[in-house]
Amino acid sequence: MDSQSFSIDFKGAYTLEEQHMLSFERLLRAFCEQQPSVSVEYDNGHQISFSDMSALLNSPFTRGRGIKNISIRGQSPDPFKSASVTIRRSFSSGSFSADIAARDAGVVQLESLLQNEAKAARRYYWPIRQFVFPIFMFVYIVAWLGSGLLGIYDRAPNPDIISAGVGLITGGIFASVILIFFPRVEFDFGRGKKLVQLRAALRRFVGSTLVAGYGLYLLFENLGNPWA
The missing domain is CATH 1.20.5 (Single alpha-helices involved in coiled-coils or other helix-helix interfaces)
Incomplete structure (x- = not known):
């Protein structure tokens, strides 16, 4: 059978708890038939590899430092069979993705299981974070800028210019609130738990x-x- 592969980009907004991370590890272990590697990068740039997800979750580093990204990578004894889950948190966006490859139908099954687990971690405000930058705010800002540019082009006193400036500032504040208080990815364990609660x-x-x-x-x- 030819090799099959999937790349999944989980759009929306997610809060990853300990049980979600353990489930991702369990699914990759079952798929690859051996323990996947687990690594983390903290906000200070410190990168550590752990024997398993439990070790990462219980580490004093995880309790004392913010997490930038977590990677779970599984490689089967079969060189054509592998799977990984990568979760990155950042100030404005963050990403959550998975890659699967194999020469059997297990690829489709694992994709479905990962999708289901991701849905369990999805936040109620996920529709407004379908994109890295809220698209409705982009449309809003473009509309206000267009109004202001039209007033400048007419070379006449036009209240639309002031209105566009005020609208741009308001839109920028609103977009900042969404990016900060409605993140795409957050880790609800270790030090990240306090930020989630806040x-x-x-x-x-x-x-x-x-x-x-x-x-x-x-x-x-x-x-x-x-x-x-």
Whole structure:
């Protein structure tokens, strides 16, 4: 049978917990029929290889340092059979991918199992992080820039120029909030657990504030401003 290969790019947003990482390792071990290699790069650039995923998760380095990326790579005694899962976290984007190769139907089965495990780690806000940069923010910024450039081209006082500038600043702030508080990839173990909890608390605070603010707006609209 000819060699088959798949490259999977898991789009959206994911929070990887310990059980997810252990499951990825277990799936690659079963596929390759031997223990895959496990390596990590921390935020300070320090790279370490571990005997297995449990050793990585229990390491004092993992508890004390932020993780930049984790790689699980399996190689079967069959030179044509291999699989890997690579997860990278970064300030603005991050990536989550897998590569599988073999000369049997196990490729398709492993792909399905990895997809299912990835779905279990997917966050509720995944639609807005389908792309590295939120595409709707790109459209928004282009529209405002186009409006401002049109005003400059007309060579006449045009409020669209000011409006475009304000819109660009607003769009930039909004995009920054999404990139920081709605990450594509985060590790919910070791030192990363505190960051995950902090982001979740801030999202709840902002959401509650917006709901409360909108509720007060509707109240004042119907009853009038009591302080007027």
